[in-house]
Amino acid sequence: MLGVGDVSGFHHISVMANEVIEALEPWNGGVFVDGTLGGAGHSRLLLQAAAERGVKIKLIGFDRDPEALAAAAARLEEFGDQVELVQSNYRHLADVLEARQWPPVNGVLVDAGVSSHQLDTPERGFSFQNDGPLDMRMGPDAQTVAELIDRTDIKGLATILGRYGEVRGAGRMARRIKEARQAGQLETTAQLAALCGPRRHKERIHPATQVFQGLRIAANDELGGLEELVGDLGRVLAPGGRAAFISFHSLEDRIVKQGLRALVNPCTCPPGLPICACGKAPEIKTLGKMIRPSQAEVDANPRSRSAKLRVAERL
Numbered sequence: 001m002l003g004v005g006d007v008s009g010f011h012h013i014s015v016m017a018n019e020v021i022e023a024l025e026p027w028n029g030g031v032f033v034d035g036t037l038g039g040a041g042h043s044r045l046l047l048q049a050a051a052e053r054g055v056k057i058k059l060i061g062f063d064r065d066p067e068a069l070a071a072a073a074a075r076l077e078e079f080g081d082q083v084e085l086v087q088s089n090y091r092h093l094a095d096v097l098e099a100r101q102w103p104p105v106n107g108v109l110v111d112a113g114v115s116s117h118q119l120d121t122p123e124r125g126f127s128f129q130n131d132g133p134l135d136m137r138m139g140p141d142a143q144t145v146a147e148l149i150d151r152t153d154i155k156g157l158a159t160i161l162g163r164y165g166e167v168r169g170a171g172r173m174a175r176r177i178k179e180a181r182q183a184g185q186l187e188t189t190a191q192l193a194a195l196c197g198p199r200r201h202k203e204r205i206h207p208a209t210q211v212f213q214g215l216r217i218a219a220n221d222e223l224g225g226l227e228e229l230v231g232d233l234g235r236v237l238a239p240g241g242r243a244a245f246i247s248f249h250s251l252e253d254r255i256v257k258q259g260l261r262a263l264v265n266p267c268t269c270p271p272g273l274p275i276c277a278c279g280k281a282p283e284i285k286t287l288g289k290m291i292r293p294s295q296a297e298v299d300a301n302p303r304s305r306s307a308k309l310r311v312a313e314r315l
């Protein structure tokens with residue numbers, strides 16, 4: 001189901017756009033990596049914000065999704081050779097830079113999770129509100145949810161649903177999913193949604209939301225990629241370069257927060273040692289506190305409501 005279809009209608013509203021531009025200061029020039037290009041909303045704004053001050057930056061855009069890259073290529077056409085697009089998982093950013101002999105960069109942006117285009121395209125299988133295949137791959141490097149279910153036993157599925165989806169009764173749900181799949185009764189997103197049952201009176205969110213989220217995060221190994229990139233910031237950023245991370249749920253934000261903390265204070269000496277003996281020096285500093293979208297933004301774009309932005313600078 002993953003392919004470059006009609007991308008002219010690719011839609012996605014960029015979250016915390018002003019805050020990201022202010023954090024990355026593209027007008028200072030240099031090379032910027034958008035690790036999650038999507039519809040190129042943030043990338044365009046970075047290029048424009050620099051251009052408005054007469055500065056030409058280079059933008060390297062990563063996405064796992066060929067549909068996103070095709071849409072972004074069309075939207076960034078006017079910037080010509082200022083833009084370089086890479087179909088890859090951003091977890092490989094440090095290796096890609098080294099393999100291509102590109103020096104460390106001045107800015108990195110990660111706007112984690114799925115795009116509205118992915119969510120709203122039924123054939124991609126991300127949404128429980130539309131029928132589609134059990135896919136949910138962000139890109140061809142991921143496994144489909146059908147493959148994930150087939151390869152994972154009930155215990156493993158229960159862990160995925162509990163940890164990544166915070167599904168209550170994860171064990172029961174995992175068994176139901178596995179048994180339906182083995183009986184040939186679980187091929188589509190509508191069938192998966194039906195297994196999750198209806199939304200009950202007092203439930204804030206539909207139970208399928210959490211089941212779909214858990215399976216999506218696992219099938220795409222979303223958290224593993226984020227952890228790797230945060231850990232690689234010392235290799236990726238030039239001195240003074242900045243990284244901005246927008247996360248959409250507490251698991252992502254925790255990985256960013258803890259990963260940055262480990263780079264801010266990498267010393268592994270036992271507490272109480274008068275001087276550091278391990279020799280591990282801080283690689284970055286965090287800039288300001290975590291930022292949330294304004295109420296005006298949440299009103300205009302409800303999908304921004306859970307966003308959190310963290311910014312760090314290479315020392």
Ligand SMILES: C[S@@+](CC[C@H](N)C(=O)[O-])C[C@H]1O[C@@H](n2cnc3c(N)ncnc32)[C@H](O)[C@@H]1O
Nearest residue numbers: 014036038039040041042063064065089090111
């Ligand atoms: C929230 S959207 C980005 C929207 C974009 N910032 C904009 O303003 O249009 C996330 C995009 O990142 C991609 N993506 C998510 N995780 C990725 C990863 N680990 N590596 C590369 N691309 C990823 C998804 O395929 C999706 O297109």
